[in-house]
Amino acid sequence: MDxxxxNHERLEKLEGIGCSRKRREDPRFIQGKGNYVDDIKLPGMLFAVMVRSPYAHAKIKSIDTTKAKAHPGVHAVLTADDLKPLKLHWMPTLAGDVQAVLADGYVSFQNQEVAFVVADDRYVAADAAELVEVDYEELPVVVDPFKALLPDAPVIRPDLDGKNVGAHGARKHHNHIFNWQIGDKDKTDRAFSDAEVTVAQDMHYPRVHPCPLETCGSVASYDAIRGDLTVWITSQAPHVVRTVVGLLSSIPESKIRIISPDIGGGFGNKVGVYPGYVCAIVASIVLGRPVKWIESRSENLTTTAFARDYWMSGELAADKSGKIKALRVNVTADHGAFDACADPTKWPAGMFHVCTGSYDIPNAHVSVDGVYTNKFPGGVSYRCSFRVTEAVYLVERxxxxxxxxxxxxxxxIRKRNFIKYEQFPYLTPLGLEFDSGNYMPALEKVLEAVDYNALRAEQAQKRADPTCPTLMGIGITTFTEIVGAGPSKSCDILGIGMFDSCEIRVHPDGSAIARMGTISQGQGHQTTYAQIIASESGIAASQIAVEEGDTSTAPYGLGTYGSRSTPVAGAAVARASRKIREKARKIAAHLLEVSPDDLEFDLDQFKVKGDPAKAKTMKEIAWAAYNNVPDGMEMGLEAVDYYDPPNFTFPFGAYLCVVDVHKKTGETKVRRFYALDDCGTRINPMIIEGQIHGGLTEGFAVAMGQELPYDEQGNVLGGTLMDYFLPTSMETPHWETDFTVTPSPHHPIGAKGVAESPHVGSIPCFSNAMVDAFAHLGTTHFNMPYNSYRVWQHAKSLGL
Amino acid sequence: MKVELDKSLTLPVAASTGWSLVENIEGMASCMPGAKITERVDATHYKGTITVKLGPATVSFKGELEVVAIDPVARTIHVIGKGADTGGGSGASLDLNAVVKEIGPDTCELSGVSVVNVTGKVAAFGSRLMGTVTDQLLKIFFDNVLAKAQELQASAPTAEVTPARAAAPVVEAKFNGLAFVWTIVKDFIASLFGRPKTG
Structure with a gap:
């Protein structure tokens, strides 16, 4: 009994995998003690503001900075001409294109960066920015990707004149970026020719924005004496930023320090390198003083990295029983004025080829065309892995x-087409190998929990009653996500494989510090990584400090996005912990004078097999590591691991949504949302719950209101929080969550990643519910976002 | 954003008098609340400014007007304009075709078709207000043109000059901002209940 x-006390104290350990980050955040980029204040620091173009497409005839420079408190006004001698007026994008840092003779989207004003404070800089006189000559604007491909469409990128081959192959038109195809076209076409039934549907995934609470920004500080450059930056990938800055500036990476302090949400918006960062660095080098640049909300919403804007045409071929024979997809992808997508180098449409979903579809073919338009660049993964939200949306619709x-x-119909449990690992027709899944029990658990049959009966009753003021819709999704980019054989960014890393140092007192190449933006890494180390090495989580985001101390890693932290860095954490444990085993054997093989690991100690009284705790072993190690062994207790995953991981889920739509007003109430997620091994159930709530809420936001529309003149109309929907607790529905556990067979602890599944899975679930509400009236699809006006318009078009 | 305006106004003056109003660019501009011609570059080129209050923000545009075509016989005029706000955040362009048609000996109709393109902050932030604000501006503009026309009519040689002048409404150089905002609010509330806009 004792x-x-x-044992229970030891387990509790350890706070390992499976514990709902409270977030270590929260005490500082809820007390307002976080340290964000805009909290950085350095002696002599200056502040910068961008001058932006009001036009979506225009020639710049002249820029007169005289008045702005003469304004009291102004230190510099940079234009493309100032950056030219440094060859920094253009910069490479992550997608193999180039992007103007400051407009070089023309602007190609509204709010494009034209000049950079550096002054004593942000107010002086803002005043002086209004004194920069730019003479524009307006050019015809094209914001529709289909019109952009017409023969006489305006040329959006004169700098690419004559370049018929881009980073991803042939360009067929002056506004065409790439065509990317995957799958067996002939077999798929044959399956369609032979099919008993085919369906086709066009759908638009609107242009949206991740809209993190903290906008993007940086503080650049160049030390001319030491030749060191330090940049505090809101980056989800600080090491990648260091490499990019090194490439651009020719400063060796050893002289560049990138620090991502606390980050107020990223959701893909903070992966790229933006003109403001580059200008702040140049200004700091030129002026010899630290320079801070922080976006306004509207700048964030209209210039730095949008998501989606995919025009998708899907087709399914099936037999009469509903068994799918083939999937065919054509996508026109609006990338804006520069191709600044954040995707693995080889895949210009990211992992869109996960679009066969949870279903055993024998044939598939996908073709994606990237197109330039007069809109701001981006195409990032908003709370999802690369283009996975789009893919899942397509197949689930x-x-x-x-x-x-x-x-x-x-x-x-989903049950009839599921990949069966025994088919895993399952090779999809588009070349991905799904690691594990068990879809049928997940869906059945959800259907039972909500009493699906009763819901359908209620719906039938309401449809039969013409006096019923509302339409009832039931949406289901049974999605599979692909996360954890990724295996270096298929995934790299700027030629660097998408591994990740962990370094652990155990101190003499048995506490430890762990550093990773990832960076938390709310995911709770300080909490969960420590739990993995605790379970794997026997050091109590409370004794472990987790540090990320400083490139001068952390090992190189590719950062946090696409739910890659747990699948990739989490694996490195587990493996580094195991290296610590194995060295500890040898030291314990030496101390206990037995063979290492005679020891067994038990939570936080090594015990001699058959003689459990003889044991050494990790604390004792850590002390010995610094004074009493076996002959020939190095002193100290530390380990580093760089983990290149053998495959992606494939979390999945089954979601069900019930909506009530008012026939006369279009007002929609989400009555119920039931989300079952399977993310493999669950490291911290409380954090998982929080991540799922966040993902569902952002999914709700996208489905029900978020959109960045453009008018024909290229004005972006969603650039404020008055226009761009950011749900608060007032609008957000109640979430019900559930789970199953199907571990990943190739991940060291079986974990798959979870933060993005609820976003990816919920958006088509809302769409399916909305369409289902009108399905009996012949509706097969209508586009998001389902704000009351749009829904009312749809209801009206049906004569309701 | 693009605003297309197609408006006409009956004036209680002879077509020739109506035309004399239209061809006087400075005079016409002074009828537009917040607008003025600052420089006459030559017979067909002008420089001017217009200050417009859009909700909580005030924007001042500085620009150029060009009389592309003018036909005193047919009484038609084609004017194009282009400007940018003084802070550099917005741009606007105008393409206006106006004609004065004779209806009777003392009555004519002034009609104008114009396309206004607005870009930048004004379009991005003020799109909801643009329609109502434009309607209100035009209403005041027409009131002012009408007043000027009446003034011209009154000052015609056949009329008794002094009393008529006294009777003619004074053209407001500065329009009443508060009343203007109130009309917009009233229109907005009316639109919620589906009633047609006033003015």
Whole structure:
């Protein structure tokens, strides 16, 4: 009994994998003690503001900075001409294109960066920015990617004149970026020719923005004496930023220090390198003083990295029983004025080829065309892995379209097409190997929890009643995500494989510090990484400090986005911990004078097999590591691991949503949302719950209101929080969550990643529910976002 | 954003008098609340400014006007303009075709078709207000043109000059901002209930 109590106490103290350990980050955040980029204040620091173009497409005839420079308190006004001698007026993008740092003779989107004003404070800089006189000559604007491909469409990128081959192959038009295809086209076309039933649906995934609470910004500080450059920056990938800055500036990476302090949300918005960062660095080098540049909310919403803007045409071929034979997809991808997507180098449409979803589809073919328009650049993964939200949206919508055509229940058609448990690992027709999944029990658990049959009966009753003021819609998604980019054989950024890293040092007192190449933006890495180390090495989580985001101390890593921290860095953490444990085993054997093989690891100590009284705790071993190690062994107790994953991980989920839509006003109430997620091994259930709530809320935001529309003159109309929907607790529905556990077979602890599944899975679930509400009236699809006006318009078009 | 305006106004003056109003660019500009011609570059080129209050923000545009075509016989005029706000955040362009048609000996109709393109902050932030604000500006503009026309009519040689002048409404050089905002608010509230806009 005493032994059990003691074991339980040890386990509790360890706070390892599976514990709902409270977030270590929260005490500082809830007390307002976080340290964000805009909190950085350095002696002599100056502040910068961008001068931006009001026009979406214009020639710059002249820029007169005289008045701005003469304004009291102004230190410098940079234009492209100032950057030219440094060859910094253009910079490479992560997608193999180039982007103007400051407009070089023309602007190609509204709010494009034209000049950079550096002054004593942000107010003086803002005043002086208004004194920069730019003479523009307006040019015709194109914001529609289909019109951009017409023969006589305006040339958006004169700098690419004559370049018929881009970073991803041939360009077929002056506004064309790439065509990317995957899958067996002939076999897929044949399957369609032979099919008993085919369906087709066009859909637009609107241009949205991750809209993190903290906008982007940086503080650059160049020390001319030492030749060191330090940049505090809101970056999800600080090491990648260091490499880019090194490439641009020719300063060796050893002289560059990038620090990502606390970050107020990223969601993909903070992966890239933006003109403001480059200008702040140049200004600091030129002026010899630190320079801070922080975006306004509208600058964030209209210039730094949008997401999606995918025009998708999906087709399914099936037999009469609803068994799918083939999927065919054509996408026109609006990338804006510069191709600044954040995707692995080889995949210009990211992992869109996960679009066969949770279904056993034998044939598939995908073709994606990237197009330039007069809109701001981006194409990042907003709370998802590269283009996975788009892919999941497509297949989850298409299967509903097929169900409606065949009059098969939307849960039943999914069951008929699921990849079966015994088929894993499953090779998709588009070349991905799904590691593990168990879809049927997940869906059945959800259907039972919500009493699906009763919901359908209620819906039928309401449809039969013409006096019912509302339409009831039931949406289902059974999605599979692909995360954890990724294996270096297929994934790299700027030629660097997408591994990640962990370094652990155990101190003489048995406490430890761990550093990673990732960077938390709210995911709770300081909490969860320590739990992995605790379980794997026996050091209590409370004794472990986790540090990220400083390139001068952390090992090189590719950063945090695409739910890659747990699948990639989490694996490095587990493996580094195991290296610590194995060295500790040898030291314990030496101390206990037995063979290492005679020891067994038990939570936080090594015990001699068959003689458990003889044991050494990790604390004792750590002390010995600095004074009493076996002959020939190095002193100290530390380990480094760089983990190159053998495959991606494939979290999945089954979601169900019930909506009530008012026929006359279009007002929609989300009555119920039930989300079951399977992310493999669960490291911290409380953090998982929080991540799922966050992801569902952002999914709700996208489906029900977020959009960055443009008018024909290229004005972006969603650039304030008055126009751009950011749900608060007032609008957000109640979430019900559930889980199953299907570990990843190739991940060291079986974990798959979770933060993005609820976003990816919920958006099509809302769409499916909204379409389902109108399905009996013949609706197979209508586009997001489902604000009351749009829904009312749709209801009206049906004569309601 | 693009605003297309197609408006007409009946003036209680002879077509020739109406035309004399239209061809006087400075005079016409002074009828537009917040607008003025600052420089006459030559017979067909002008420089001017216009200050517009859009909700909580005030924007001042500085620009150029060009009379592309003018036909005193047919009484038509084609004017194009282009400007930018003084802070550099917005741009605007105008393409206006106006004609004065004779209706009777003492009555004519002034009609104008114009396309206004607005870009930048004004379009991005003020799009919801643009329609109502434009309607209100035009309403005041027409009131002012009408007043000027009446003034011209009154000062015609056949009329009794002094009393008529006294009777003619004074053209407001500065329009009443508060009343203007109130009309916009009233229109907005009316639009919520689906009633047609006033003015």
């Amino acid at each position: 032994q059990n109590v003691e 298409m299967i509903d379209v097929l169900a409606q055509k065949l009059n098969i229940d939307k849960a039943e």
